[in-house]
Structure formats: structure tokens, C-alpha cells
Amino acid sequence: MVIVVHGGAGVRRVDKPGDPQLAVLEQALEAGYAQKSALDAVIAAVMVLEDSPLFNAGRGSCFNADGEIEMDASIMDGATLRAGAVAAVTRIRNPVVAARAVMEKTRHVLLAGAGAERFAQVQRLKLEDAEYFRTEARLAALRKNLKDHHGTVGAVALDADGNLAAATSTGGYTGKMPGRVGDSPLIGAGTWADNRSCAVSGTGIGEAFIRAAVGHDVAARMRYLKQPLARAAAAALAQVKALGGDGGLIAVDRRGNVAMPFNSEGMYRAAIDRAGKKRTAIF
Amino acid sequence: MVIVVHGGAGVRRVDKPGDPQLAVLEQALEAGYAQKSALDAVIAAVMVLEDSPLFNAGRGSCFNADGEIEMDASIMDGATLRAGAVAAVTRIRNPVVAARAVMEKTRHVLLAGAGAERFAQVQRLKLEDAEYFRTEARLAALRKNLKDHHGTVGAVALDADGNLAAATSTGGYTGKMPGRVGDSPLIGAGTWADNRSCAVSGTGIGEAFIRAAVGHDVAARMRYLKQPLARAAAAALAQVKALGGDGGLIAVDRRGNVAMPFNSEGMYRAAIDRAGKKRTAIF
Numbered sequence: 001m002v003i004v005v006h007g008g009a010g011v012r013r014v015d016k017p018g019d020p021q022l023a024v025l026e027q028a029l030e031a032g033y034a035q036k037s038a039l040d041a042v043i044a045a046v047m048v049l050e051d052s053p054l055f056n057a058g059r060g061s062c063f064n065a066d067g068e069i070e071m072d073a074s075i076m077d078g079a080t081l082r083a084g085a086v087a088a089v090t091r092i093r094n095p096v097v098a099a100r101a102v103m104e105k106t107r108h109v110l111l112a113g114a115g116a117e118r119f120a121q122v123q124r125l126k127l128e129d130a131e132y133f134r135t136e137a138r139l140a141a142l143r144k145n146l147k148d149h150h151g152t153v154g155a156v157a158l159d160a161d162g163n164l165a166a167a168t169s170t171g172g173y174t175g176k177m178p179g180r181v182g183d184s185p186l187i188g189a190g191t192w193a194d195n196r197s198c199a200v201s202g203t204g205i206g207e208a209f210i211r212a213a214v215g216h217d218v219a220a221r222m223r224y225l226k227q228p229l230a231r232a233a234a235a236a237l238a239q240v241k242a243l244g245g246d247g248g249l250i251a252v253d254r255r256g257n258v259a260m261p262f263n264s265e266g267m268y269r270a271a272i273d274r275a276g277k278k279r280t281a282i283f
Numbered sequence: 284m285v286i287v288v289h290g291g292a293g294v295r296r297v298d299k300p301g302d303p304q305l306a307v308l309e310q311a312l313e314a315g316y317a318q319k320s321a322l323d324a325v326i327a328a329v330m331v332l333e334d335s336p337l338f339n340a341g342r343g344s345c346f347n348a349d350g351e352i353e354m355d356a357s358i359m360d361g362a363t364l365r366a367g368a369v370a371a372v373t374r375i376r377n378p379v380v381a382a383r384a385v386m387e388k389t390r391h392v393l394l395a396g397a398g399a400e401r402f403a404q405v406q407r408l409k410l411e412d413a414e415y416f417r418t419e420a421r422l423a424a425l426r427k428n429l430k431d432h433h434g435t436v437g438a439v440a441l442d443a444d445g446n447l448a449a450a451t452s453t454g455g456y457t458g459k460m461p462g463r464v465g466d467s468p469l470i471g472a473g474t475w476a477d478n479r480s481c482a483v484s485g486t487g488i489g490e491a492f493i494r495a496a497v498g499h500d501v502a503a504r505m506r507y508l509k510q511p512l513a514r515a516a517a518a519a520l521a522q523v524k525a526l527g528g529d530g531g532l533i534a535v536d537r538r539g540n541v542a543m544p545f546n547s548e549g550m551y552r553a554a555i556d557r558a559g560k561k562r563t564a565i566f
Binding site for chain 2: 081082083087088106107108109110111112113114115116118119176177178179180181182186187188189192206207210211212213216217220221224225243
């Protein structure tokens, strides 16, 4: 198993990021690594990060301009190109699990808002009240009107059968408009997986990632231009930069190559590569 | 001005389609052709189709499983790669106009549900009650549990300045789950425009269009594989077919070439080409 996780771009040195986040990131990595399939691996990793209040996904999500939390998540299975996603959900404990349920239990790819919540309830997924998701740190960011958008989480994996998968989950960013949907739940933007090329999960200014179709662009550059993963990932991210956006992405290709480029000051990231070697970094 | 409009794939010979739809399609084409910019052209064309009860967008949209209408729309400006979209909106008379407002008046690309409605209200866009959108034909489709998904509308255009634009609008399909969002409001899936390559608007089984990232794939094949528009469009649509989906798309490239492939029985479509020649067809 090759697995890569991110805990979001946008982190700055002045934020004094540190050990607690890295420890959770390692837990997420280990949780994913312990799985057999790439699909189970990305779910397990993202769930750990959603459950932690230190990242901007699930518990600890950013507040929108109304002081409410609306979360987005998606997953894609590179073997079948099946995908699932939820957007603007407020009560689902693990949006990535709901995304997988959309993929596996419906004919649809994306469910938004109240319809997604109702579906999650029917599927007996864990729901929580608003208090569960709320953290003082994110509330302070809203009060101070901070441009707080770091902490989106994601994972990509390649399993022993050669299958790729990707998942992304986020609370968006502080002060976003109610109903705003970013790139994280959008297949081809924040998330992409295709066994013919690579698996990608993005983080950053989501609007620029959508306008550059980042996830699909990395894959298209590999398939059509025969670019190696690192070059394709860097080129896709350069398009984001050209649109005035910053952020980063994690990617793994079908040979197990890993790329983790970013153009922000830092990006929480960790990987276990083909040789079983673990790496963790912020800057 | 080169302009192409579609009124949806999925139409069958047994549906006895005919003159009324074709007449509205021509009105849409003329409304777009009368504009100076590609962006204004696709808006004008799609508005005509949204206002007509004969197409599945705006008035005349399909009902979801709850017997409600939830509409999706998007627009993309090929000159700047700016984009805007709304999803699962219930009261906005012209969702494509709301999509443009998201693009021009917010930092966001996609607004969903109640947040999008509130934004439309603040922007003083025309809202309507449920009765306005409701048609007997779509209600009958819901009652008979028909697999009714035809009638999505869209337009692509190339203006005299060499700018491309694309817009798509839909009510989804009859019996869809509440909250389901298809490819129409998703940039890179149902809609794409980039002056470096082409403008695309799709129609069909939206889930397959998302999983094949159809809009961006047509553009990527042109830019990276140097495929001509017709070949790129056919290849992207073949991916939809490979995923078990059917449908079609309209596209125009920066040289004014037009493609209108579909793998369904029919697709309402009309175009005015570089020579000013008009074509209209269903099968």
C-alpha cells in the first residue's frame, strides 16, 4: 500500500503549527495503511482527520458567514471510475462516509444539503448536532474575520491490486457564503482517481481548483502528454496560481510514485511510499 | 458569431417530438445570435429555453422523487476561465442568470440550495412560486414513473473577438433523489469554456458525464493530444458510453468549428456556423 494524506494547505509559519496536528496526520496515515483496499484506506485516513477538531473537516470545520458549518466531501474509485459526494451538509459526522454511501447505494454522484442529510439518516450514518462540530478556534477565526481556509483534508492510495482511490473532505473556509460549494466534493476538481493514471486530492482556494479542473488535469496530462506524475501535478497547480489561487495537492500514480506540491507557505502532508518509508512535513 | 444550442438528448422517435420544440430552439438560437459577446449569447439562448415549458430547465423542469422541482445551471467564460453555477434551486426563474450573478458578484463558483436562493433574492433576480415551474407533462412523467431525463438545455458560442462561452441548465431527471446534483452545474463536467481550446455543454445521464469529466476532457484532448474538435468530442462521449451512460454534447472551438455528437436516439440541436448558415435537427 502506498498512501498519502494531507491536512490542508494555507498553513503559515506565524500560525505556529506543530506536533498535535502532525500526530493526528500520522494516525490518519497509519489507519489508512492498515487497510487492504485503496478505497478503504482513503476512507479510514480521512475519517481520522474528520474526527479531529484540529482540521477543517467534520469536527472543527470552519464557520460560514451565518456562523454555521456546512461541509463537503467526495470519494472516487479509480478501478471503476465510480464516485460519490455530498455538499453543504451540516449534521453528518463523517461526510466522507456519506460520500461513499452515495457512490455505493444510489445511482447518483452528488447529493447536496437537506437531501443528502435525509439520505444519510436513512443509511443510518452517524449524525451530530451543531455543538459537536463547533470549536473555539474556528469561532475565533469567524469573529476576527480571518481569511481562514486551511485544514481541508484528503487522502490518496494505491493498493497491492493496483487500484487507486482518492477522497477529500472540508468545511470550506471561514466566512464563506451560505450554500457555497468548493472543489472538495467536485469530481475532476478537488478529487480524481483513475487506475489508468493517478489519484489526486486538492486543498486551497477551491474556486481556482474548479476553474482549472485540477484533479482531471493532472490525469489528462499523464494520459495525453505522457508527463510523469510530478510534472503533471506541478503543471496543474501552476494553472491554479495563474488564476490567482494558492494551495496544493497530493497524488499517487499507478506505479506508486508520489507527488505533494504546494504553492502556499505550508501544507500538512504525510506519506508512506512503496518502500514503506514514512515522511511527514508542513513546510 | 458562431452559436450552437441544445434542448437535450434522450428524445426518442416514439415521443413524437416536433415543431413546437424546434421553433423554440430556433428562437433561442436567434436570441443568442443577436448578442455581441459569447457570454451574452449563451445567456440569451438559455433563457429562452428556460422560459419555455417544453424543455427540462426553468419552467417545465422534471419533478424529483418528492414531487418537487430542483434546478441546476452553470456558465463559464472562456476568456477569463471565470465560472458560476447554482444547484438544487427551486424558485429562481432563470437559473442561468443566477449562475452568471454568482460568477460576477461573488468570490465563489457554486452556490447550492437555500443559500443560492437567498443570494438570488439579494440580487433581485426574478423568483417564481412552485406553480410557475410545474407542467402537466412532467407531472404525468412522475406519476407514470417514467425514466424522463430529456430536455436539459445549453448553449456554446464564439464571438467576433474570439471569446468562447458555455452555459447549461436543467431540471435533472424525473424521480431523482432530493438534493441530487447532476453534471450541468459542474464546471469541467457538463460545462466548460477556455479560449485556448473550446466551449462545451453536455446533456444526458449526468452521473456518467461527471465520472468522465466530459467538458474538461474535450478541451484536454484538443490542447494535449492536438485532436480536432470533432474527434475530441466523440472520444469524450465514448467515455460516457463506456460507463453505461448516454447523451450528447455541443461544442465550438476557437476557430469556429462546431460538433454536436450524441449516442442517444436523438438530441434537439441547432447551430449558426461561421458562414451564417443555420441548421436544426433532432435525429
